Amino acid sequence: MDLSYFTDKFSAGLADLRYGDQPTSLYEPIRYIMGLGGKRIRPLLTLLGAHLFTDDLGPIVKPALATEVFHNFTLLHDDLMDQAPLRRGQATVHEKWNPNVAILSGDVMLVRAYELLFDIQPELLAHVLRRFSQTAAEVCEGQQWDMNFETETEVSIAQYLDMIRLKTAVLLGFALELGALLGGSSREDADHLRQFGVGIGLAFQLRDDLLDVYGDAATFGKRVGGDIVSDKKTYLLLTAQAQANPTQRAVLARHIGQPVPDADAKVQAVRAVYDELDIRPQTEELINDYFLDALQHLERVAAPEMRKKPLHQLALQLLERES
Amino acid sequence: MDLSYFTDKFSAGLADLRYGDQPTSLYEPIRYIMGLGGKRIRPLLTLLGAHLFTDDLGPIVKPALATEVFHNFTLLHDDLMDQAPLRRGQATVHEKWNPNVAILSGDVMLVRAYELLFDIQPELLAHVLRRFSQTAAEVCEGQQWDMNFETETEVSIAQYLDMIRLKTAVLLGFALELGALLGGSSREDADHLRQFGVGIGLAFQLRDDLLDVYGDAATFGKRVGGDIVSDKKTYLLLTAQAQANPTQRAVLARHIGQPVPDADAKVQAVRAVYDELDIRPQTEELINDYFLDALQHLERVAAPEMRKKPLHQLALQLLERES
Structure with missing residues (x-):
């Protein structure tokens, strides 16, 4: 059964979603950001999770779209912050309209x-809503940590991994x-799928952090080295800083957090340190560890x-992607 | 039975609410705005609505706080916009922290x-949540209309009344x-109470619009005439504009939407037009109409x-208040 079988299930439902009409300045930005596209991974995951336990995916399409609307709400507010x-090559909502519209449209998206x-x-409603709310709050916490890290000098690798989690x-x-819960799974199986x-x-x-530095400019779709230029504390940078010898540490210190006369030179210098320290294979190993650990949880699901x-x-597509 | 009987019921619950711990930059602003006080009308209304149908208010305290947290979420985002x-004489969250903290803390408050x-x-959960969500979206719509009206030249009285609704x-x-639903009322009675x-x-x-112009500076707690100074399209101004003769229209046009060298003179001039047109008694009459209509809905509730x-x-306290 092809992935497109599942994507087709919710594509029409997504296109048919009604967010509201008046005032148009409130609802048009929602239609706009939802129309910008994206991989639509989240509803796909919900349907795939449900399909482990049921063939009756019809009633699951609408709830499956909740995480997609929520995800786009976070993009809308994060882009403003x-x-x-x-966003996806188009003007962000606060640019196309204004910051206030972005705040308020985002608020309504969370309600929707x-x-x-x-x-x-x-019989599932309260449990599902508690789990959704807990997740929603955690996503906000992650965004706040991410913003905090921009101005903190000491960020540990463990803190970074917790932030992206x-x-x-x-x-x-x-x-x-x-998806698992709606498909009729046990709580235990649903939790294994969650951990997967x-x-x-x-x-x-x-993988995203890695692509930013080592991706192919043509297929990546974003400027390669963007994280380095913006001094973003990624797993790659934090690992390099932790493992650098004095010479390498000096190179990093000269480039990170400093005004950049030549962005390309900065990317090259930092990447050279990464290469010396084998940051790429180390990151690939951690990705593989997470992947194998995830697969163990999938294996334990009774389906x-x-x-x-x-x-x-x-999962393979997501991890082997080049963009 | 005194109102304080009901206020006491939820005050401890409100003080005990836990929003989250880490990162503190996300959760401290929530505790801050929730601690600024306020009339706490919404949870009081929920308990009073429930008490029409039940003596067992204990299980209603926690859900009664949902509208208070939601209301403060709207204040947080509205103050930023x-x-x-x-806010209540203290620095607003975006001033005390920064705009991004205000956005994200507000988002979490909506989740909470x-x-x-x-x-x-x-058996009530889905219905209550649908009604809460519909209300939440309407509140956002109202705020968007309010912001739209700032730059629109033609706002009708009907549009204004719909905005404040x-x-x-x-x-x-x-x-x-x-409160009614949780207390065990029929859907019909719950709807009458809603309309009340x-x-x-x-x-x-x-009443708020009226106090802004005719309130006593000492008891009002805000600058009297603030709406006039800021050109806010209130019921008073829109009615005056609709009923003004050419001379009065010219006075309004000279002061509203114009740079103000002397705020007090502006307030006096606009208020003089209001006085000539009997805007105050007209507003009081509309308030009274709404009040009497509301009471009819209360009368029809089977309690x-x-x-x-x-x-x-x-209701009387709210309408006869001076601040």
């Missing part, structure tokens, strides 16, 4: 995300957990092996 | 508001409806008259 001009969950089985991985985990998703999410984000195949396939 | 420096509702009876009144209505609350909310906001007394008392 980060003052990002572009909740609403997508209210039709699920009454909160900011990115827990929502992927919840998307899978949600968290592991894939961590690996996915580290037919055949049905786990699309989840394997998606 | 309005660039207000002060939802969480306070998840323990209610499973959305921005202020529907949440008071929902607080009562929530909406009417009181409209009257309450018009003992004795139990309706505190709601009468609170």
Whole structure:
């Protein structure tokens, strides 16, 4: 069964979502950001999680879209907080409209995300909503840590990994957990799937960090080395700083957190240190560790092996992607 | 039974609310704004609504706090959007911390508001959450209209009344409806109570508009005439503009939307036009109409008259207040 079988299931539902009409200045930005596209990984994960336990995916389409609306809400507010001009190559909402519209449209999106969950089985509703809310708060915590790290001089690798767990991985985990619960799984299986998703999410984000430095400019779609230019404390940089000898530490100190006359030279100098320290294979090893750990959780889920195949396939796609 | 009987019921619960710990930059602003005080009308309305139908208010305290947390979330984001420096005489969150903290802390508050509702009876949960979400979206719509009106030249009185209904009144209505539902009322009675609350909310906001112009500076606690100085399109101004003769229209046009060399002179000139046009008694009449209409809905609720007394008392307090 191909991944497109599942994507097709929710694509129409996503296009048909109604967020509201008046005032248009409140609702048009929601349609805009939801229309910018993206990988739509989260609803796909929910349907794949449900399909481990049921063939009846129809009732799961609408709740599966909750995490996609929530994810886009976080993008909308994060872009404003980060003052990002572009999202998927288009103007961000605060640029196209204004910051106040971005705040308020985002607020309504969070409300709409909740609403997508209210039709699920009454006996699951409170539990699912508690888990969704906990996840939502964790995503906010992750974003706050991420912003805090920008101005903190000492960020440990453990802190960084916890930040990406909160900011990115827990929502992927919840998307899978949600699908499992709605598909009729046990709480235990739902939790294994959640942990599978968290592991894939961590690996996915580290892959993102790696692509930023070692990706191919043509396929990556973003400026290669952007994290280095903006002094972002990624796993690569934090590991390099922890392992650098005095000479390498001096090179990093000369470039990171300093005004940049020549961005390309900065990227080259920092990447040279990464290369000397084998940061790339070390990162790839950590990605692989998370991946293998995630797979162990998937293996423990009581569902037919055949049905786990699309989840394997998606996980591999996410980790081997070049963009 | 005194109103303080009900206030005492939820005060401890409000003080005991836990929003989260880490990062402190995310959660400290929530404790700060929730600690600034306020009239706490919304949880009071929920308990009064429930008490029409039950004596067992214990399980209703926690859900009753949802609208208070939600209300403070809207204040937090609204203050940022309005660039207000002060809230209840203290620095606003975006001033004390920064705009990004205000955005993200507000987002988490919305999540926490939802969480306070998840323990209610499973058979009511979906319905209550749908009504809460609808109300939450309407409050956002009201704020967006309010911001839109700042730059629109033509705002009708009907549009203004609809804006304050959305921005202020529907949440008071929902607080009562929530109490009724949790207390075991019929859907019909819950809806009458909702409409009672909406009417009181409209009257309450018009009273606010009136106090801004005709309040006593000592008891009002805010600068009298602030709405006139800031060109706010209130019911008073819109009615005056609609009823002004050419001379009065010229006076208004000379002062509204113009740079102000002398704020006091502006307030005096605009108030003089209001006085000539009897704007104050006209506003008082509309307040009274809303109040009487609200009371009719309260009368139709199938509950003992004795139990309706505190709601009468609170409504009167809100409408006769001087601050």
